[in-house]
Amino acid sequence: MSIVVLTGAGVSAESGVQTFRGGGGLWEGYDVTEVATPEAYANDPDLVLRFYDQRRRAVSATKPNAAHVALAKLEAELGDDLLVITQNVDDLHERAGSRRVLHMHGTLNTAWCTGCDERSPITNDLLGRPACPHCGKTLLRPDVVWFGEYPYGLDRIDDALSSATTFAAIGTSGVVYPAAGFVMAAREYGASTAELNLETTGLSDLFDDSRQGPASQIVPGWVDEILNSWG
Numbered sequence: 001m002s003i004v005v006l007t008g009a010g011v012s013a014e015s016g017v018q019t020f021r022g023g024g025g026l027w028e029g030y031d032v033t034e035v036a037t038p039e040a041y042a043n044d045p046d047l048v049l050r051f052y053d054q055r056r057r058a059v060s061a062t063k064p065n066a067a068h069v070a071l072a073k074l075e076a077e078l079g080d081d082l083l084v085i086t087q088n089v090d091d092l093h094e095r096a097g098s099r100r101v102l103h104m105h106g107t108l109n110t111a112w113c114t115g116c117d118e119r120s121p122i123t124n125d126l127l128g129r130p131a132c133p134h135c136g137k138t139l140l141r142p143d144v145v146w147f148g149e150y151p152y153g154l155d156r157i158d159d160a161l162s163s164a165t166t167f168a169a170i171g172t173s174g175v176v177y178p179a180a181g182f183v184m185a186a187r188e189y190g191a192s193t194a195e196l197n198l199e200t201t202g203l204s205d206l207f208d209d210s211r212q213g214p215a216s217q218i219v220p221g222w223v224d225e226i227l228n229s230w231g
């Protein structure tokens with residue numbers, strides 16, 4: 001038995017991290033889905049760097065909520081039989097204690113040097129154009145995956161889905177691919193599927209089990225059910 005959990009912005013919403021498409025989805029009057037793009041970065045790099053510098057600071061002031069904690073508890077019991085794939089660039093799963101976390105859309109705390117292709121931890125705001133610690137060039141950008149870019153870890157994800165007995169999607173709207181296609185892949189590989197979200201999504205009918213409510217309330221109960229059936 002093995003479980004693959006896909007998380008999205010909704011799992012961090014109750015920690016105070018803004019989602020992309022809910023509640024207006026605005027940052028300083030801009031649509032966040034338009035700031036988090038290669039086009040915005042090409043047109044106005046300072047705007048995009050400031051957006052990510054501010055988000056990094058905002059996330060560092062937040063704490064994991066009961067949903068992150070429940071998933072860390074699940075990993076503590078299941079070990080290698082659980083993989084959390086997150087679309088989130090925050091580190092709230094890790095701060096809750098999860099170790100098997102795959103950040104398919106990158107992370108806020110690392111920079112990618114477009115000069116030498118190395119990743120490095122961010123120690124100063126990228127808006128100040130710090131030098132890459134590997135090559136010394138000032139070509140660092142946020143290490144995040146924008147539209148049209150290739151997500152991280154897709155081979156490992158496909159391997160995990162192909163052997164999963166359960167796939168769960170938590171707090172994701174299911175509009176961004178390839179993550180939105182994981183439920184179909186998991187079904188075709190034979191996994192049972194569950195969706196946990198504040199509300200139904202366009203993909204809800206594809207899940208065997210679809211539960212609605214705030215993640216901090218419904219994820220701990222779902223985890224306990226898994227652990228009871230596991231033992």
Ligand code: BJW
Nearest residue numbers: 008009010019020021087147148171172173176177198215
């Ligand atoms: C709660 C809650 C609570 C709230 N409790 N729940 C046409 C058709 C199909 C695909 C394409 C197409 N045209 C282009 C594409 C591809 C494109 C795509 O999918 N576009 C769609 C918009 C149509 N995808 C890509 O370009 C990707 N790359 C790619 O496809 O490469 C080629 C490839 C080919 C073949 C195979 C593989 C690859 C890259 C996508 C990169 C997405 N980047 C972003 C920004 C990342 C950096 C950053 O964070 O700044 O990723 S965009 C943004 O959306 C971010 C998120 O990770 C992602 C998903 O959003 P998420 O997490 O679902 O958040 P929301 O806000 O949408 O939803 C929140 C949910 O939570 C809601 O459902 C709420 O109800 C719920 N909720 N409170 C529980 N308390």
